[in-house]
Amino acid sequence: MAQELVKQQFTQGSSSVARSEPEPSSQKSQQRHWLLYLLLLPAAAALILFRVYPLWGIGIAFVDYNPIKGLSGSEWVAWKNFQEVFRRPETINLVRNTVVIALGKITLEEVAGLAFALLLYEVRFPLYRRFAQVVTTFPHFFSWVIVGTMALSLLGATGAVNGLFASVGLPAVRFLADKRVFPYTLVLSDVWKEFGWSAVVYLAALTQINPELLEAAAVDGAGRGGRLWRIVLPGVLPVFVFMVAIGMGGILDAGFEQVLVLYNPAVYSTGDILDTYVYRMGLVNFKFEIATVVGVVKAVVGFVAIMTANWVSGKLSGYRMF
Amino acid sequence: MSDTHLPKQVSRRDFLKLVGVASGAAVLAGCAPKIPAPTAAPTAVPTVAPAPTTAPVATTAPVPTVGPTPDANGCVVDWFPTYPPFEKYDPAIEIQVPFRAGLNYPVEGDSATNNPDYNLVVEQLGLKYVAAWEAPNSEYYPRLNNDLAAGTLPDAFRVGNPRLGQFIDIGAVEDITDVFEATASDLVKDRKGYPDSSIWNGVKRNGRIFGVAYLEDGIGSDNLAFIRQDWLDAVGLAAPVSVDDVTAAARAIKEAGLCEFPIGACVAMVTWQMAMDPIFGAFGSIPTWWLKGDDGTLRYGSIEPGIKDGLTVLNQWYQEGLINPDFVNMDESMAGDAVMAGQTAIFYAPWWIGHGLLPDLYAAFPEAKISVISNPAGPSGRTGRAGTEQKGNAMVFRAGLEPEKIEAMIKHLNWCTEVHVNWEEYQQYGEAFMGASFARGYEWDLDANCNVVLGLMPDGEWLYQQDLLWGYRGGTYPDWQGEIFRDMATWLEQDQSTLNMAQKFILGLKAKVDDMVYYNYAYDTLAEVIPNAFLGADTEAITAVKSDLLDLESTAMLEFITGARPLDDFDTFVQEWKDRGGDAYTQEVNAWAAANL
Numbered sequence: 001m002a003q004e005l006v007k008q009q010f011t012q013g014s015s016s017v018a019r020s021e022p023e024p025s026s027q028k029s030q031q032r033h034w035l036l037y038l039l040l041l042p043a044a045a046a047l048i049l050f051r052v053y054p055l056w057g058i059g060i061a062f063v064d065y066n067p068i069k070g071l072s073g074s075e076w077v078a079w080k081n082f083q084e085v086f087r088r089p090e091t092i093n094l095v096r097n098t099v100v101i102a103l104g105k106i107t108l109e110e111v112a113g114l115a116f117a118l119l120l121y122e123v124r125f126p127l128y129r130r131f132a133q134v135v136t137t138f139p140h141f142f143s144w145v146i147v148g149t150m151a152l153s154l155l156g157a158t159g160a161v162n163g164l165f166a167s168v169g170l171p172a173v174r175f176l177a178d179k180r181v182f183p184y185t186l187v188l189s190d191v192w193k194e195f196g197w198s199a200v201v202y203l204a205a206l207t208q209i210n211p212e213l214l215e216a217a218a219v220d221g222a223g224r225g226g227r228l229w230r231i232v233l234p235g236v237l238p239v240f241v242f243m244v245a246i247g248m249g250g251i252l253d254a255g256f257e258q259v260l261v262l263y264n265p266a267v268y269s270t271g272d273i274l275d276t277y278v279y280r281m282g283l284v285n286f287k288f289e290i291a292t293v294v295g296v297v298k299a300v301v302g303f304v305a306i307m308t309a310n311w312v313s314g315k316l317s318g319y320r321m322f
Numbered sequence: 323m324s325d326t327h328l329p330k331q332v333s334r335r336d337f338l339k340l341v342g343v344a345s346g347a348a349v350l351a352g353c354a355p356k357i358p359a360p361t362a363a364p365t366a367v368p369t370v371a372p373a374p375t376t377a378p379v380a381t382t383a384p385v386p387t388v389g390p391t392p393d394a395n396g397c398v399v400d401w402f403p404t405y406p407p408f409e410k411y412d413p414a415i416e417i418q419v420p421f422r423a424g425l426n427y428p429v430e431g432d433s434a435t436n437n438p439d440y441n442l443v444v445e446q447l448g449l450k451y452v453a454a455w456e457a458p459n460s461e462y463y464p465r466l467n468n469d470l471a472a473g474t475l476p477d478a479f480r481v482g483n484p485r486l487g488q489f490i491d492i493g494a495v496e497d498i499t500d501v502f503e504a505t506a507s508d509l510v511k512d513r514k515g516y517p518d519s520s521i522w523n524g525v526k527r528n529g530r531i532f533g534v535a536y537l538e539d540g541i542g543s544d545n546l547a548f549i550r551q552d553w554l555d556a557v558g559l560a561a562p563v564s565v566d567d568v569t570a571a572a573r574a575i576k577e578a579g580l581c582e583f584p585i586g587a588c589v590a591m592v593t594w595q596m597a598m599d600p601i602f603g604a605f606g607s608i609p610t611w612w613l614k615g616d617d618g619t620l621r622y623g624s625i626e627p628g629i630k631d632g633l634t635v636l637n638q639w640y641q642e643g644l645i646n647p648d649f650v651n652m653d654e655s656m657a658g659d660a661v662m663a664g665q666t667a668i669f670y671a672p673w674w675i676g677h678g679l680l681p682d683l684y685a686a687f688p689e690a691k692i693s694v695i696s697n698p699a700g701p702s703g704r705t706g707r708a709g710t711e712q713k714g715n716a717m718v719f720r721a722g723l724e725p726e727k728i729e730a731m732i733k734h735l736n737w738c739t740e741v742h743v744n745w746e747e748y749q750q751y752g753e754a755f756m757g758a759s760f761a762r763g764y765e766w767d768l769d770a771n772c773n774v775v776l777g778l779m780p781d782g783e784w785l786y787q788q789d790l791l792w793g794y795r796g797g798t799y800p801d802w803q804g805e806i807f808r809d810m811a812t813w814l815e816q817d818q819s820t821l822n823m824a825q826k827f828i829l830g831l832k833a834k835v836d837d838m839v840y841y842n843y844a845y846d847t848l849a850e851v852i853p854n855a856f857l858g859a860d861t862e863a864i865t866a867v868k869s870d871l872l873d874l875e876s877t878a879m880l881e882f883i884t885g886a887r888p889l890d891d892f893d894t895f896v897q898e899w900k901d902r903g904g905d906a907y908t909q910e911v912n913a914w915a916a917a918n919l
Contacts, residue, residue, distance in 0.1 A: 066492045068470075156648040157646070157647030158648055176648075179886060265873065269877065280869070282467075287869075
């Protein structure tokens with residue numbers, strides 16, 4: 001969500017992303033802008049109703065939950081559920097899988113988005129540039145149910161990709177059945193789906209580079225590579241650092257929908273993530289307490305991660321969310 | 323923001339009014355009572371169903387079609403369905419149940435609450451089943467769990483194991499012992515084996531029952547071996563008898579270019595179709611089953627030595643390309659699709675593929691010929707299959723439901739069972755179509771020459787019955803199908819001229835006759851079943867470890883089959899299973915066995 005807001009701010013050419021020293025608000029300013037605060041009311045109400053109020057459900061992690069008796073009627077067990085979760089041998093595996101897959105996605109997506117933006121930036125035909133941008137942005141809007149079905153068909157042992165391998169004498173690759181390959185399949189298919197969308201931010205950032213700098217560099221004899229290395233990249237690097245840092249706030253979000261569609265028991269050891277485990281425990285196997293504990297741990301770690309990421313981003317790039 | 327930035331057309335006062343109205347609406351919306359999560363179909367809201375018309379809504383041909391009155395073409399049929407007496411509820415009783423989404427209503431104007439099956443129940447019995455929500459089968463349990471958490475369970479719903487035990491143990495469902503014993507007919511009690519049959523084990527606690535047990539079909543999950551006979555004839559081989567014969571036949575069919583992946587498989591080893599349990603059965607064990615030893619103790623099938631032998635065979639098939647390498651991503655339906663697409667030569671499936679997979683196969687490939695053959699024998703010459711777990715599921719009633727509603731539903735069950743058992747007497751030929759209403763335009767129709775022909779036959783009309791509780795599933799018991807097929811078999815033996823049009827029509831349906839043949843074959847080979855000896859409810863200790871152990875096991879099996887893990891590691895897997903809670907599981911199961919077997 002934070003990333004989407006940032007994208008909107010960047011694409012509007014606004015520098016309204018908070019710098020290290022935000023403007024202080026004063027009582028006088030609040031009085032002057034009371035209409036704006038009034039406009040915030042519906043959003044605040046929605047936030048409280050759908051994000052704050054349900055937080056009481058965290059209590060499920062501390063009780064022996066009986067849905068019929070409800071939270072208040074269930075027996076208090078303190079940290080017993082947490083002990084059970086951390087005692088399970090698969091917990092470490094789940095965290096490892098989640099972090100590895102999420103890290104891979106965050107970094108590769110931003111690298112691919114930046115690289116594609118740089119390529120598009122050099123395209124001199126506006127029509128083609130727009131066409132390429134639209135086509136590469138399309139997959140972002142597809143649900144993983146659709147993309148997953150395509151992936152199953154393309155990457156299966158009898159799919160088009162392995163057909164191509166066979167035609168050139170290469171051995172088949174079990175993209176969806178080999179636990180060593182499956183994490184790469186997840187990361188790369190997600191990068192394919194999202195790199196076009198990621199590029200939107202970088203394209204906006206590139207348009208903010210002062211063209212006079214590029215002209216001056218050209219006059220001074222810098223070639224395309226030189227301009228790219230000395231002007232363009234340094235200009236867009238703070239945005240890249242910011243996006244990666246903010247992405248790290250979602251270090252425990254490895255893509256539930258994608259994994260659920262693509263995984264199978266043969267790849268649980270490297271493909272099962274916290275969210276799919278929570279889904280199986282909570283909604284399929286009825287263990288609400290275990291699912292809640294994992295959710296609480298995810299939320300705490302995510303909170304610490306995003307606070308840290310915001311601070312790091314501010315230090316490195318000067319850009320901060322808040 | 324100052325006034326100068328606002329468009330001059332909108333005054334500050336107007337803007338304030340707009341914002342106030344918007345904020346007020348949002349706050350009111352936020353303070354509104356909690357409503358159930360939105361359902362998939364817009365009609366699925368738990369409200370009162372629309373009032374029915376006094377007569378059932380005509381959904382098929384515009385004139386009455388059954389009975390002595392000729393239809394528009396002057397055709398007359400010679401069977402006259404009747405119904406057992408029932409004290410109709412007036413006003414009608416409404417009962418909230420989950421409805422199944424995505425059903426096919428081929429007759430224009432039909433819907434979940436307007437079709438012959440539904441209208442029959444309203445008209446004859448005065449029972450109106452309304453949708454608590456509509457969801458596809460895969461979403462059924464997640465929706466129920468949502469309801470449980472939200473406190474909005476439907477009035478009645480079906481639950482299988484192990485959730486059945488969980489629902490009972492947390493007090494979510496009603497104790498119906500007294501109502502059932504007072505209301506259920508002797509016929510129902512007899513057919514369902516109340517109270518001693520194993521199908522009641524899941525709903526019993528200390529001699530009390532918490533639902534009406536049912537078992538869809540006593541042999542409905544018994545997997546038989548089927549083969550494309552036309553391909554077998556093309557390669558000049560006899561029907562395979564042993565596991566090695568199956569391998570040879572599959573190789574020959576593949577090498578002849580007839581089929582790329584001859585042996586059908588899906589991700590689950592023991593399941594309702596396209597399973598592999600006959601392969602493991604050939605070596606004396608069944609995955610996930612509890613096997614009774616000579617000393618009376620129960621051993622978990624998945625860690626028996628025979629499983630390793632079965633995995634060795636499957637690994638060999640995988641390496642040779644005899645099974646589709648994508649099987650790990652294929653569920654039962656996807657694997658069944660491969661059969662229908664003519665991409666499978668040998669597969670293991672239940673008797674009801676006669677009306678399940680095979681009609682589509684024959685429609686697409688008229689030259690296809692399917693034979694049922696014996697399950698493959700292992701080195702010792704034995705065959706084996708998992709069989710159908712004789713542990714019933716149940717129709718349960720939410721805690722706190724009015725006893726009058728439970729009584730009404732059990733009376734409905736009495737009526738359905740009476741119709742089913744005495745279907746010939748009532749001439750209710752829909753019972754040969756899994757309890758359908760046998761309305762014109764659905765299972766049958768009349769052509770211009772007054773011949774009984776196939777109607778629109780909606781795909782899965784039997785699924786409509788699930789919404790009405792006591793149709794297929796809720797009202798079933800182990801011999802539910804067998805009774806019908808044995809009666810049908812007697813028609814074949816009697817003078818055909820004495821049969822009525824409906825009987826001749828049914829016997830003229832290849833799918834029906836195939837079903838009958840395969841069912842009888844499964845029935846005659848029941849001796850090869852390796853039954854699951856643990857028929858008790860899952861205790862809390864079992865529930866704590868079972869799902870994790872099943873994950874461990876399914877991962878390991880697939881890794882062994884695909885070669886990702888060497889078969890020599892099988893003993894390591896066995897030890898992992900024991901260490902991760904398998905020993906505790908075994909202890910719980912044997913405690914039950916000591917008390918019950």
